[in-house]
Amino acid sequence: NAGVTQTPKFRVLKTGQSMTLLCAQDMNHEYMYWYRQDPGMGLRLIHYSVGEGTTAKGEVPDGYNVSRLKKQNFLLGLESAAPSQTSVYFCASSLTANTGELFFGEGSRLTVL
Amino acid sequence: KNQVEQSPQSLIILEGKNCTLQCNYTVSPFSNLRWYKQDTGRGPVSLTIMTFSENTKSNGRYTATLDADTKQSSLHITASQLSDSASYICVVSAWLTGGGNKLTFGTGTQLKVEL
Numbered sequence: 001n002a003g004v005t006q007t008p009k010f011r012v013l014k015t016g017q018s019m020t021l022l023c024a025q026d027m028n029h030e031y032m033y034w035y036r037q038d039p040g041m042g043l044r045l046i047h048y049s050v051g052e053g054t055t056a057k058g059e060v061p062d063g064y065n066v067s068r069l070k071k072q073n074f075l076l077g078l079e080s081a082a083p084s085q086t087s088v089y090f091c092a093s094s095l096t097a098n099t100g101e102l103f104f105g106e107g108s109r110l111t112v113l
Numbered sequence: 114k115n116q117v118e119q120s121p122q123s124l125i126i127l128e129g130k131n132c133t134l135q136c137n138y139t140v141s142p143f144s145n146l147r148w149y150k151q152d153t154g155r156g157p158v159s160l161t162i163m164t165f166s167e168n169t170k171s172n173g174r175y176t177a178t179l180d181a182d183t184k185q186s187s188l189h190i191t192a193s194q195l196s197d198s199a200s201y202i203c204v205v206s207a208w209l210t211g212g213g214n215k216l217t218f219g220t221g222t223q224l225k226v227e228l
Contacts, residue, residue: 004156040220041220042117042202042217042218042219042220042221043157043202043218044218045216090156090157092156097213097214101147101159101162102147102149102157102159102216103159104156104157104158105156106154106155106156107154107155107156
């Protein structure tokens, strides 16, 4: 049972470099989310998607872009990485929006030097 | 502003003992409250989800309570085990005008269970 899979698990970037985080879920969920987790703060929503081909901004979207070309995949891109984007990124998915249980991936630790 | 506050920030207990974690929130309009367990280096895993009409819900040795009037929730862990060592995160969902909901995450209580 794979659930939600994130790649890569670890990445080190230099300021200004770009990269893409991939999230894949095999539960046929409509809703997918990207969060970041920083020390001393609760998880914060970056972007989310309510279905294939749709994306929407969360509470901290600046500096990130996303795409949902296939229902099972949700990509998070950093076009020009900044040290403030050093964080642990979590992808999650849910069957429904309001009371649906969130299933999280294992996280991707990104360091921007 | 929607907020979720958890206490204590960290806690150390002996194996076999019980403990209670607290969550206070100011989120409105309230939709549901969730507790998650996050092991070090892993993603959060859902323990319970409670709606407005539910005041208690159990999942094995974990029992969550909800008082929607005082906007408080607690997570009680019975007969703790070493594997209970983790961060426990309270998450409150609010209804949004026009549909959908918004989740507000607490910063978590770091629990360590020792021999």
